[in-house]
Amino acid sequence: MVRYTMTKGLPLYEQLARKISEQIMLGVFRPGDRLPSIRELSRTQSVAINTVKEAYYRLEAAGVVELRPRYGIFVRPASQPMSAPLEDTRQFDAAAATTSELWHQVHRDSESASLCPLGIFTLDDQALPSDALSRTLAGVIRRFPARSLRLPALRGELPLRRAVARRFAAAGCTVSPNEVLISSGCTDGLYMALTALTKPGDSIVVEHPFFSSVLQLWETLGLSIIEIPSSPETGVHVPMLEHTFRERAPAACILVSTFSNPVGSTIPAENKKRIAQLAARYSVPIIEDDVFGDLPHDGVRRPMIKSFDTSGEVVVVSSFSKTVAPGYRTGWIVPGRYQQEIERLKAAASHAAATPVQLALAEFLDSGRYDRHLRRLQRRYLSNMTQMMEGIERYFPAGTRFSRPKGGLVFWLEFCASIDTPTLYNRAREAGIAITPGTVFTLTGALKNGLRLSFTRWDERIEHGLTTVGELAKSL
Structure with a gap:
């Protein structure tokens, strides 16, 4: 050598x-x-x-x-990779947010331990720092017994708000701890933001395909959805976004700008800057979901849309549920210029995670253990994704296309037009495998040949499930 x-x-x-x-x-x-x-x-x-x-x-x-x-x-072999999914550039009409029976069944699947989780988020217990967090939590309760029994502060415990504010610096944002509100997870943050910014009958803008888990929230709030086409590589189509802001005056826009769900795309920095400028020009608040931002495969944190926000129109929501502790139900919201409205709503309808949980997470972040954990997690997910994509190339039908995200937990796959993924979903479920068909990520009736896969796990069970789905797809 x-x-x-x-x-x-x-x-x-x-x-x-x-x-x-x-x-x-x-x-x-x-x-x-x-x-x-x-x-x-x-x-x-x-x-x-x-x-x-x-x-x-x-x-x-x-x-x-x-x-x-x-x-x-x-x-790495120099074989020709399978091509990326095709970019859909159609314009879509607004549609009332409604959940289908298929949507409900897919989300019930996430609670079934008997199903092989190919398309749903079930974080591997072995990938989470259970012992370290448990020791930290026990230490907090032992050292601060009285404080641990108190209700958390309205904004959240100051040590955690400080720790979250410091993490924003890695994404090019200057955020004060006073601008951070601790929430009960990312969905709680989305609920507060949408409740403060919209009223029943309003239209909001989302990506096509969108992350389906919050569809029921939109339905509950009585919102209409305008889907904007997105690229598997560069995310939302910015010219169409500008046209929609100008012509249709939506009440808000929700974007997963880094490692999106379900596609895995990341909006380039120059496009994020442009979106922040459009939000200011047209007074359309952007709700930026950054829940996957800490999971880049190369360890390099991407800037957020918030990094370019000079008007306060960008509201950021995120949580620890995809990185360290799903069961702690702890997230945060940075409301921008809408802080007063969202704080009032929080006082009336929402509380943060328990006080000792917040203090334990703050200590875990401040000690450097969170960053060390992230590095291990990033390597693990990259390895999982690589092996899953190699399996797709071996076992799936010719003509299959898939995205190649640079981080996050999911990627998007498309079969040829003749393969109907709702039908594939039913057959896979009969075989004990949970996949997520493309039709649950849109209200347009499109994406019938699309599929979301998750690479939170890779083991013999997942590989067997992937092989089986490939064989089932070939039989359709």
Whole structure:
């Protein structure tokens, strides 16, 4: 193994990743070749094992190498990838938010432990820091017994609001702890924002396809939905968004701007800036759902729309449910210029998570354990996604297309037009597998050949379920 020459300036892991990448481009290592092990590279280059791990992780995130458990690290094959889903650029009329029986059945599936969870969010218990959080929570209750029994402050406990405000800095936002309100999860934040900003009969703008879990919330609030086409790579179609703001004056717009659900797309920074400008120009509040923002595969935090907000029209909602503690039901909302209205609503109708839970999460963040946990989680989800996509290429019908997100928990898949995913859903369910058909992510009647898959898990059960769904799809 040739010893690389390292220089000052760049981190060692980045220099090492570049050197390996250069050797691959020069043909020293060819597609399919096994690369030196982590220990071997650490020994020959006289660098720490963690440095080598980080270098290989960066290369894996970039799609240059792939980790094959029990076999080693290999140069990624140069086979032609399956194409991305087709971008739909149709304009859609407003439709009343209504939930179908299929929608309800899909969401009941998420509570069934007997179904193999291919298309639903069921975080792997082994991926969560259960022991560390439990010890932190016990320590908080032991040290602050009286405070732990008090009702939480209206805005939330100050230590957690400070910790959340500090995290905004990584996304290019300057947020004061006084601008942060702690909520009972992301959906609670969405409820408060929509209740403050809309009234029954109003229209709101969402992406097509949209995240379906909150459809029942929209229905309860009596809202109409305007779907704006989005790209699997760059998210919402900004010219159509501007046209809708100008011509239809919606009451609000909801966007998952980073690693969206269900497609996995991320709106580029220049488009996020443009959306913030449009919100200010047309006085349309943007509710930015950033629940997946802490899950980039490459560890690099993307800016939010809020990063470019100068008018206060961008309201951010998020939570810890997709990263560290779904059961703690703890999230936050940064209301922008709508803080007074949302605080009044919160005082009347909503409370945050229990006081000791908030204090434990604040301590977990401040100690650096949350960031270390995120790095492990990001690697885990990248590996899961890579293996799932390789399985799709092996087992699914010819002509299948899928998105390739750079983070998050989900990606979007489309079959040829003749394959009806509601029918596939029923057959998969009979086989003990839960998938999520595309029709639950729209009110237009479209997306009948679409499917959302989740890569929160990868094990023998998931691989068997993926193989079975591929075989069922081929039979339709």
